[in-house]
Amino acid sequence: MEDSISNPLRFETNPYHNVVIKDRKIMELTGVKQIDSFDSSEFLMETAQGWMLVQGKDLTLGKLDTERGDVVIKGLIENLSYVSNKKGSPKESFMSKIFK
Numbered sequence: 001m002e003d004s005i006s007n008p009l010r011f012e013t014n015p016y017h018n019v020v021i022k023d024r025k026i027m028e029l030t031g032v033k034q035i036d037s038f039d040s041s042e043f044l045m046e047t048a049q050g051w052m053l054v055q056g057k058d059l060t061l062g063k064l065d066t067e068r069g070d071v072v073i074k075g076l077i078e079n080l081s082y083v084s085n086k087k088g089s090p091k092e093s094f095m096s097k098i099f100k
Contacts, residue, residue: 017048019080026062027054027073027080035064035071043073055079 017031031048038044038061043054048069056078063072 015048021077021080024077025074027077029071029073030069032069032071035061040075045071049082051083053079053081053083 015031018029020028022028029045029047029052033046033048036044036046036051038059040059041055041057043052043059043061045052045054054073054077057076059073059075059077061071062074063070065071
C-alpha cells in the first residue's frame with residue numbers, strides 16, 4: 001500500500017536546516033518548508049537549503065511538526081540528495097521532476 005500526499009504540506013519554519021541520521025533507520029530533519037510528496041520509497045521536501053530527495057525502503061513519516069519545520073522519517077535510508085530545483089506536474093515521476 002502506498003502512502004502519499006497529493007497536495008504539498010507547506011508550513012512555517014526556522015531558517016536553520018539540520019539532518020541527523022541514526023543507524024540508517026531514523027532521519028531527523030529541521031528547517032523543512034514543505035513536503036511535496038512521499039511514499040514508502042521516496043520523500044521529496046523543500047528545506048531552508050533547497051529541495052531534498054530521500055530514498056530508501058519502507059519509509060514512513062514518524063513525526064511532523066509544522067510549527068517548527070521538524071520532520072522524522074523512519075525506514076531504511078539508502079540515499080539523500082539535494083537538487084537544484086523542482087519542476088514538473090504532479091503526474092510526472094520524481095526523477096523526471098528532478099532532472100528537467
